[in-house]
Amino acid sequence: xxxxxxSGRYESMTYRRCGKSGLKLPAxxxxxWHNFGHVNVFENSxxxxxxxxxxxxxxxxxxNNYGPPPGSAEETFGKILHENFKSYRDEMIISSKAGYxxxxxxxxxxxxxxxxxxxxxxxxxxxxxxxVDIFYHHRPDPETPLEETMATLSLMVQQGKAxxxxxxxxxxxxAQKAFxxxxxxxTSCLIHQPKYSMFERWVEDGLMDVLAENGVGCxxxxxxxxxxxxxxxxxxxxxxxxxxxxxxxxNESNLTSEKLAIIARLNEVAATRNQKLAHMAIAWLLKDxxxxxxxxxxxxxxxxxxxxxxxxxxVFSDAELAKIDAILSGK
Numbered sequence: 104x105x106x107x108x109x110s111g112r113y114e115s116m117t118y119r120r121c122g123k124s125g126l127k128l129p130a131x132x133x134x135x136w137h138n139f140g141h142v143n144v145f146e147n148s149x150x151x152x153x154x155x156x157x158x159x160x161x162x163x164x165x166x167n168n169y170g171p172p173p174g175s176a177e178e179t180f181g182k183i184l185h186e187n188f189k190s191y192r193d194e195m196i197i198s199s200k201a202g203y204x205x206x207x208x209x210x211x212x213x214x215x216x217x218x219x220x221x222x223x224x225x226x227x228x229x230x231x232x233x234x235v236d237i238f239y240h241h242r243p244d245p246e247t248p249l250e251e252t253m254a255t256l257s258l259m260v261q262q263g264k265a266x267x268x269x270x271x272x273x274x275x276x277x278a279q280k281a282f283x284x285x286x287x288x289x290t291s292c293l294i295h296q297p298k299y300s301m302f303e304r305w306v307e308d309g310l311m312d313v314l315a316e317n318g319v320g321c322x323x324x325x326x327x328x329x330x331x332x333x334x335x336x337x338x339x340x341x342x343x344x345x346x347x348x349x350x351x352x353x354n355e356s357n358l359t360s361e362k363l364a365i366i367a368r369l370n371e372v373a374a375t376r377n378q379k380l381a382h383m384a385i386a387w388l389l390k391d392x393x394x395x396x397x398x399x400x401x402x403x404x405x406x407x408x409x410x411x412x413x414x415x416x417x418v419f420s421d422a423e424l425a426k427i428d429a430i431l432s433g434k
Contacts, residue, residue: 107153108193114160115251117414123318124293128196128396130389130414132162134324138402139179140170147403148179149187156188156195156403158411164296164322164398165230166200166241167222173205174229178348181230192232199226200271202241214244214252223264237293238265242272253281258291267293269326275309282317291320294395299323300430301332301369301384311393320395323388331357331382334370361433368430376416385413387427396411 118127133155139148152163169176177199184192193352201222203211212218223238238259240252256268269292270281278295285292295314297306303325327333336358367379373383388397399410419427 107157109157112157113159117410118159119392119395121294121320122314124267124291124320126293128162128320129160129321130396131160131385131410132196132322132396132398133160133166133407134164134398134400135176135180136164136169136324136400137171138400140175141179142175143179143402145179145182147230148181151401151407152180152183152188155174155401156191158207158408160407161194162196162198162396164198165226166203166239167205167226168203174225177226177229181232185231185254196236197230197232197235198232198239198269199223199230199235200239200241201226202239202244202271211382214240214247216251216255216258219252219255219259224261227264228372234263235265237267237269239269239271239294239296243274243277248278249280250284252366253284254294255286257285257288258289269294269296271296274305275313278310278319279313279317282313282319292317294320294321294322296324296360296398297387298325300326300328301387301427302328304431311391315393321393322396322398323394323400325400326385326388327381327399329357331362332369333365333381334366334379336363337367337370365430365433372426372430376423378413378416380407381410382413382415385410386417388425389413389421390419391416 117130119130120127133151152215163180165177165180167177201219202212202214205222210217210221219240226235227233238256240256244252259265260268268285268290270278271283273295281377282292297310299306300323313319370380373380376383378386385397388394399407
């Protein structure tokens with residue numbers, strides 16, 4: 104069982120309905136991407152789950168290839184769930200995905216029925232559960248017919264291996280096609296997971312409208328642009344930062360003088376709102392009611408607690424939004 108007090112866990116969290124479904128998600132969800140596999144100390148991983156769940160974060164987002172190494176995030180989560188949270192399974196939303204490379208050969212990635220069925224079966228075994236709450240196709244496949252991929256997602260629901268299905272990284276036109284196909288198969292698409300932040304706004308060019316028109320939820324990932332939308336780099340590169348320690352997804356070349364100047368100006372706006380820049384960046388996404396939840400990442404439990412403070416103020420004046428847009432456009 105969990106070693107921390109879980110009473111009152113729903114009192115401080117806001118929940119939003121996901122599209123037109125009956126499902127509500129916490130305003131913040133915990134992504135277990137690049138810091139939750141065998142690379143992390145197990146006790147720290149356990150504390151991350153405990154801290155999140157004790158504060159009302161019920162949604163835990165995984166994928167077949169999360170780790171590192173691939174698969175290890177699901178293994179770690181499965182062990183924590185089985186040993187400490189088994190009695191709370193029905194209070195949790197557990198999601199997984201398939202689409203990126205997971206194993207060698209022609210059936211180890213993309214969107215074929217062979218790959219998706221095999222991948223979900225593997226994920227369920229790693230996590231020691233009978234079903235996932237949400238199963239995503241992780242990225243569009245340029246070769247497999249979209250009908251095959253969507254039919255497989257629908258099949259996973261029919262077989263009881265997933266309660267809901269979603270897509271990730273699909274642009275507006277392909278998303279629209281996917282939604283229509285799923286509807287015709289009797290399985291609505293629950294949610295779309297795009298990369299979306301102040302620095303990555305492609306979803307505003309049609310996708311958000313498509314989601315709203317089809318009653319599909321939205322859960323952005325990388326809301327802090329891999330840590331750029333924080334005050335972390337305003338005074339140099341900290342020794343424990345992502346740039347200094349790995350540089351895989353964010354490196355020193357991303358920290359141009361122009362980008363740092365924009366970050367500094369955004370930080371000033373956040374200060375006028377009595378927020379940290381990271382909090383404002385999350386709140387900026389949640390200001391849009393079409394956004395169901397925002398995926399946060401964490402390597403330390405206190406980072407989860409800190410991120411929740413973003414929910415204290417998600418209202419922006421027109422003047423604030425105009426100023427933010429001007430800063431982001433370099434004016």
